[in-house]
Amino acid sequence: MSSITDFITNLGAPVVLPILIFVFALVLGQRPGRAFRSALLIGIGFVGIGLVITLLIEQIGPAAEGMAERLDVDLNVIDVGWPSTSAIAFGSQVGAFVIPVGLAVNIVLLAVGLTRTLDIDLWNYWHIAFTGALVAIVTDSILWGFAAAAIHMVILLALADWSAPWIQEYYNFPGISLPHGTSAPYVVLAIPLNWVFDRIPVVRDWKADPEAIQRRFGIFGESIILGLVLGILLGILGGLSVTGILQLGVNLAAVMLLLPRMVAILMEGLIPISEAAREFVQRRFPGRNLYIGLDSAIAVGAPAVIATALLMVPITLLIAIILPGNRVLPFGDLATMPFIVCMMVPIFKGNIFRSVVAGAIAIAGGLYIATWISPTFTQAARNVNFQAPGNATQLSSLVDGANPFTGVFYGVAQAPLIGLPLLGVAALLFAWWVSRRKPEEPATPEGEPRPEEPERASEPEEPRVPTGT
Amino acid sequence: MGERKRILIVCGTGIATSTVVAQKVREYCEAQGFEVTIDQAKVMETLRGVDDYDLVISTTQLPSSVSTPSVNGLPFLTGMGVDQTLEEIRQRLQARA
Numbered sequence: 001m002s003s004i005t006d007f008i009t010n011l012g013a014p015v016v017l018p019i020l021i022f023v024f025a026l027v028l029g030q031r032p033g034r035a036f037r038s039a040l041l042i043g044i045g046f047v048g049i050g051l052v053i054t055l056l057i058e059q060i061g062p063a064a065e066g067m068a069e070r071l072d073v074d075l076n077v078i079d080v081g082w083p084s085t086s087a088i089a090f091g092s093q094v095g096a097f098v099i100p101v102g103l104a105v106n107i108v109l110l111a112v113g114l115t116r117t118l119d120i121d122l123w124n125y126w127h128i129a130f131t132g133a134l135v136a137i138v139t140d141s142i143l144w145g146f147a148a149a150a151i152h153m154v155i156l157l158a159l160a161d162w163s164a165p166w167i168q169e170y171y172n173f174p175g176i177s178l179p180h181g182t183s184a185p186y187v188v189l190a191i192p193l194n195w196v197f198d199r200i201p202v203v204r205d206w207k208a209d210p211e212a213i214q215r216r217f218g219i220f221g222e223s224i225i226l227g228l229v230l231g232i233l234l235g236i237l238g239g240l241s242v243t244g245i246l247q248l249g250v251n252l253a254a255v256m257l258l259l260p261r262m263v264a265i266l267m268e269g270l271i272p273i274s275e276a277a278r279e280f281v282q283r284r285f286p287g288r289n290l291y292i293g294l295d296s297a298i299a300v301g302a303p304a305v306i307a308t309a310l311l312m313v314p315i316t317l318l319i320a321i322i323l324p325g326n327r328v329l330p331f332g333d334l335a336t337m338p339f340i341v342c343m344m345v346p347i348f349k350g351n352i353f354r355s356v357v358a359g360a361i362a363i364a365g366g367l368y369i370a371t372w373i374s375p376t377f378t379q380a381a382r383n384v385n386f387q388a389p390g391n392a393t394q395l396s397s398l399v400d401g402a403n404p405f406t407g408v409f410y411g412v413a414q415a416p417l418i419g420l421p422l423l424g425v426a427a428l429l430f431a432w433w434v435s436r437r438k439p440e441e442p443a444t445p446e447g448e449p450r451p452e453e454p455e456r457a458s459e460p461e462e463p464r465v466p467t468g469t
Numbered sequence: 470m471g472e473r474k475r476i477l478i479v480c481g482t483g484i485a486t487s488t489v490v491a492q493k494v495r496e497y498c499e500a501q502g503f504e505v506t507i508d509q510a511k512v513m514e515t516l517r518g519v520d521d522y523d524l525v526i527s528t529t530q531l532p533s534s535v536s537t538p539s540v541n542g543l544p545f546l547t548g549m550g551v552d553q554t555l556e557e558i559r560q561r562l563q564a565r566a
Binding site for chain 1: 479480483492509513514517528529530531543546547548
């Protein structure tokens with residue numbers, strides 16, 4: 001038995017996951033030829049992401065070491081970004097089975113009335129696989145890993161239900177909720193923070209204009225330019241030669257472009273499976289009054305979200321440098337800021353000042369979490385054959401390495417026997433509390449779900465009445 | 470069939486939801502006999518506007534700098550209203566023939 005496990009472990013995620021996906025696809029009724037191609041693409045995506053991570057670490061390593069020696073800025077944990085994190089998650093033992101597990105949890109909660117959301121965004125099941133993988137490593141038990149993923153699913157569905165009235169009204173998405181592992185947790189920060197803002201005189205009237213910010217800071221949205229500039233800056237701070245500085249700039253620009261491209265290959269392979277599973281579930285829940293759970297990527301285009309995310313790029317870098325005890329060098333996820341803020345923005349009614357303050361709090365706390373989990377993150381990366389050359393550099397990410405729930409699950413995993421059951425009960429109680437609230441009907445039932453309209457930042461602020469009882 | 474049309478699919482990441490939409494639009498266009506080139510972009514990259522595309526399909530809100538005709542791609546994700554959206558895409562493509 002153990003020799004079989006060893007054999008599978010030695011094959012590595014780029015081989016094992018395609019085989020599993022091939023079998024899943026056949027079970028879901030895909031043609032063998034198409035299933036085989038999808039499966040192979042997933043393996044190729046893994047190989048590609050591994051190559052780009054190696055390039056990133058090799059390039060950024062000397063500059064980070066130089067910075068540590070010359071400036072005493074010790075940022076030797078590299079933010080490898082969500083493309084790498086999602087691949088690490090899906091490539092883990094938990095990730096291999098996360099789609100059936102997550103769907104099963106969702107269906108059970110729907111059946112007992114603890115959620116109204118049917119999460120058909122199967123790609124983003126990687127978030128629960130990620131916490132599952134970390135917990136499995138810390139506890140050395142794949143079963144605890146699955147338990148963590150299941151509990152995480154319960155929490156995300158409850159958060160999606162809770163935030164749905166805000167999301168639906170602000171973005172004009174009737175019948176949609178966003179059970180997204182990166183975006184939804186920050187709702188818990190935004191709701192009390194908004195309450196506080198409403199009660200501070202003068203400050204509660206501060207606003208900023210999204211269009212002006214887009215014009216002035218638009219450059220931070222161009223990830224290849226961002227990569228180039230960061231590379232050059234890091235090279236200068238790290239004391240590299242002129243040749244080294246310029247090479248680092250171009251190489252980091254390359255990483256910014258290539259990393260998402262590689263994960264796109266992985267996704268292309270996963271789509272036939274996730275589409276088949278989506279149709280399978282949607283056929284079985286027709287006509288019920290459900291929220292359809294989607295990727296928060298659909299919310300990212302709102303001007304207030306873009307403006308907040310643009311401002312968050314320099315703010316994140318600044319916080320990383322001045323925050324005592326932080327060792328994470330933000331890089332890959334500087335381009336992912338919109339996902340951190342996009343579910344807070346509706347709660348602040350598009351107020352960019354409030355969103356930026358909340359984002360800064362989220363990042364400051366998040367950098368400690370990302371630093372804390374980095375040894376386990378690095379181990380999880382090694383488990384899917386993403387190797388950091390040398391031992392000086394460790395890996396982490398902002399999405400979801402810096403996520404509050406990543407911190408919660410990682411903490412709980414230190415004493416799983418008590419912590420995970422407690423967390424499970426808390427999650428179910430939370431879901432029960434949310435499900436007992438009477439959610440408002442979508443605010444604009446006659447409106448088309450057009451993403452052009454929902455800019456409400458200029459409307460007069462009014463204290464939000466709690467939705468329901 | 471006229472010249473090849475260029476379609477840009479936009480979403481928050483330029484990867485996640487836009488890949489789903491791109492596959493469906495590609496299948497539809499092949500079935501309808503439209504010759505199209507499909508690219509994907511993330512919404513952050515459209516802040517300076519998009520030129521040289523005949524049609525933009527977006528799953529998220531587009532910045533005001535985008536003046537190209539656009540279609541809401543959200544129905545491809547929810548699975549509801551797909552037929553009307555495909556019809557809208559067909560009309561847009563034919564209108565610019």
